Amino acid sequence: MTKSVLLIVVDQWRGDTLEHLGHPNVKTPNVTRLARRGVTFRNHYCQAVPCGPARASLLTGTYQMTHRVTRNGTPLDATLATLPKELRRAGYDPALTGYTSTTPDPRFAAPADPRYETHGDLMEGWRALHSFAPNKHPYFSWLRTQGYAVPQDQEDLWNPEHPAGTREGRLDLPSPIAAAHSDTAWFTEAALDYLRHHAGRPWFLHYGVYRPHPPFCAPAEYLGLYDPATLDTPLRADSPEEEVAQHPLLRMLLERIDQQKFMGNRQGPAAEMSDGDLRQMRAHYYGLISEADHHLGRVLDQLEESGDIDNTLIVFTCDHGEQLGNHHLLGKTGYFRDSYHIPLIVCDPSAEADAARGTVVEAFTESVDLMPTILRWLGQPVPRQCDGRSLLPFCHGTAPARWRDGLFYEFDFREVVDPSVEQRFGIDMDECCLAVYQTERWKYVHFAALPPLLFDLENDPHEFDNLAGDPAFAEFQAEMAQKLLSRRMAHANRSLTGYFATGGLHHRVDGIPTQVTESEPLARAAE
Numbered sequence: 001m002t003k004s005v006l007l008i009v010v011d012q013w014r015g016d017t018l019e020h021l022g023h024p025n026v027k028t029p030n031v032t033r034l035a036r037r038g039v040t041f042r043n044h045y046c047q048a049v050p051c052g053p054a055r056a057s058l059l060t061g062t063y064q065m066t067h068r069v070t071r072n073g074t075p076l077d078a079t080l081a082t083l084p085k086e087l088r089r090a091g092y093d094p095a096l097t098g099y100t101s102t103t104p105d106p107r108f109a110a111p112a113d114p115r116y117e118t119h120g121d122l123m124e125g126w127r128a129l130h131s132f133a134p135n136k137h138p139y140f141s142w143l144r145t146q147g148y149a150v151p152q153d154q155e156d157l158w159n160p161e162h163p164a165g166t167r168e169g170r171l172d173l174p175s176p177i178a179a180a181h182s183d184t185a186w187f188t189e190a191a192l193d194y195l196r197h198h199a200g201r202p203w204f205l206h207y208g209v210y211r212p213h214p215p216f217c218a219p220a221e222y223l224g225l226y227d228p229a230t231l232d233t234p235l236r237a238d239s240p241e242e243e244v245a246q247h248p249l250l251r252m253l254l255e256r257i258d259q260q261k262f263m264g265n266r267q268g269p270a271a272e273m274s275d276g277d278l279r280q281m282r283a284h285y286y287g288l289i290s291e292a293d294h295h296l297g298r299v300l301d302q303l304e305e306s307g308d309i310d311n312t313l314i315v316f317t318c319d320h321g322e323q324l325g326n327h328h329l330l331g332k333t334g335y336f337r338d339s340y341h342i343p344l345i346v347c348d349p350s351a352e353a354d355a356a357r358g359t360v361v362e363a364f365t366e367s368v369d370l371m372p373t374i375l376r377w378l379g380q381p382v383p384r385q386c387d388g389r390s391l392l393p394f395c396h397g398t399a400p401a402r403w404r405d406g407l408f409y410e411f412d413f414r415e416v417v418d419p420s421v422e423q424r425f426g427i428d429m430d431e432c433c434l435a436v437y438q439t440e441r442w443k444y445v446h447f448a449a450l451p452p453l454l455f456d457l458e459n460d461p462h463e464f465d466n467l468a469g470d471p472a473f474a475e476f477q478a479e480m481a482q483k484l485l486s487r488r489m490a491h492a493n494r495s496l497t498g499y500f501a502t503g504g505l506h507h508r509v510d511g512i513p514t515q516v517t518e519s520e521p522l523a524r525a526a527e
Contacts, residue, residue, distance in 0.1 A: 015341035030297035038347030061371035061386030084125025098208020159264035218287030234325030444480030
């Protein structure tokens with residue numbers, strides 16, 4: 001069978017915001033259409049936030065503690081295997097719409113390299129079709145050709161009040177950019193051109209779209225799908241002051257997050273937004289999701305028309321989630337599940353997957369599982385560095401042996417060019433980090449130099465009551481800390497630890513000791 005892969009990567013789409021999983025408001029008929037063809041993973045999480053760290057985990061199969069992309073703009077270690085590099089080894093020319101938010105390794109690039117002018121460029125190995133890199137200039141340059149007067153601050157064109165020249169903070173206005181010219185439409189047209197040209201041949205496409213990433217400003221026809229008065233309200237304490245008592249980091253985030261980053265015509269702390277404002281903002285967010293869903297449908301139509309859908313592995317996922325007003329926060333930040341819980345649907349076209357189509361898997365899965373899944377499906381070895389495991393057994397209706405009982409994710413709140421965070425907490429830059437271990441019942445948050453957190457998710461599913469330090473829960477806190485440490489120990493960088501020199505170089509392939517031959521690239525032993 002000719003094998004092709006469509007990797008769909010949306011941005012900032014919450015894992016609970018799917019119509020077929022019972023969300024009360026959002027309309028995603030084409031995601032539902034995709035889910036019928038494959039398997040939905042309900043408890044799927046990314047490994048880090050924001051975009052750069054999240055995508056580094058997705059595209060290297062490693063935890064943040066290994067790839068060490070701690071913030072947007074942190075360089076990615078060039079010695080790590082990446083999905084596009086492995087695809088090229090397999091004979092594919094991987095194409096991309098979207099972006100990867102990757103900063104090059106300064107050990108292999110000059111300080112004057114223009115790629116350092118932005119928080120993130122394009123990961124090496126991709127063939128870019130339509131990309132935001134650098135600084136979204138390609139998209140806004142195209143808008144000029146469509147007759148738009150792009151302002152000096154080009155992203156101000158996403159401000160719904162830009163045409164009127166006002167900043168009254170209105171949330172009821174649609175995007176001034178027509179739906180036909182949105183960035184989602186722009187990325188999709190490039191994807192469709194690629195699919196038409198490559199029909200009937202093996203191909204790999206990273207179909208990335210920017211939405212529902214802020215600014216939250218949906219085109220009129222999609223904004224109109226949602227009546228703010230009927231939408232769900234945020235899950236948060238009655239006031240920000242009640243929230244900040246939980247942890248010093250949460251206090252800092254609530255003080256620093258401003259509305260303007262999310263809605264170009266608004267100013268002021270995000271924590272001060274009313275429920276009504278947040279429902280109106282959610283109308284935009286859900287509208288952007290419905291727009292992305294519409295264009296996903298166009299891509300599926302093309303695959304069905306060409307027949308390629310019968311030999312294409314389709315993976316639908318996201319880089320990270322969105323707080324959406326929960327805990328008085330906006331964005332992807334901190335330690336709450338809203339920022340890390342993301343969608344995942346995998347559609348394997350093979351006959352072995354027929355029995356599992358349309359099912360929902362409840363097991364914990366992670367972004368690091370996707371690179372092994374894709375490479376295994378293509379019959380390629382999985383780099384030893386990968387912290388994840390293939391999800392194909394789930395797609396075929398069986399649970400893999402010794403599957404994980406919990407999730408691991410991380411957040412780094414350092415600011416390399418701004419020491420104010422360290423000064424605020426009285427800690428070193430490298431101590432500005434946290435790691436989470438989360439099971440079905442418990443969630444433990446360990447800070448390098450700040451107090452820990454413990455949540456009972458069965459009785460406190462939205463993480464309001466910190467039980468860390470309570471003697472009644474000391475046993476559970478110790479157990480979760482042990483699980484966190486064990487996960488970190490088992491996944492410390494293992495790129496070369498599976499090799500041994502004795503009468504030649506040996507490694508393990510599928511658990512069997514095997515001598516490495518000259519034709520084998522180093523560090524590509526299968527799991």
